[in-house]
Amino acid sequence: MGKSVDNSILDEWRNLDALLVLKRLGCYSKQDLSFEPVKATGTQRYHVNANGVDYELLVKGPRFFDTRAQRGGGGAVDLVMHLYGIDFKSAVKRLRAAS
Template sequence: MERWRQLDALLVLEKLGCYAKADRTFEPMTAHGTERYHVNVEGWDFELLLRGPKFFDTRLQRGGGGAVDLVMHVRHVSFKGATDLLRRLAV
């Protein structure tokens, strides 16, 4: 469980099989190292700011940190659903 909190958000998206395209025009104003990605997960589109294990959905104005939070957000599943999926994918 602790390992999931530290996983890089982009790695988690890749393990989920999400389409993620970096926005190379994005320049962070405060948190240097933050990148913006346009992400599609099973037909759902997101614009996510990623920095390490943290993410922020610019459209819904919500964010979190760690693999479980990210899976819950992009796959619209419960905590148990997210942990089950991460185990199945051997993340």
């Protein structure tokens, strides 16, 4: 059986800035400087490549939205699950390795 995750670590991962998570994972990311948010001030658009797959993500703090898949979420675990198409347990393992 795998190692459980302490709630304090989950809280920390929920609040991690999405851009920091991308950096820790070693994902290629490039900000689209021409993007101007319509609704949420402070939102930025990034072109991201994770594991050979390209994404267009809107990010603000720990929240992200994949414009192509029309799906989003919040927190490091959600982001890792989305980018790599993996389950919670695998995402935790990947985040631990990236820390």
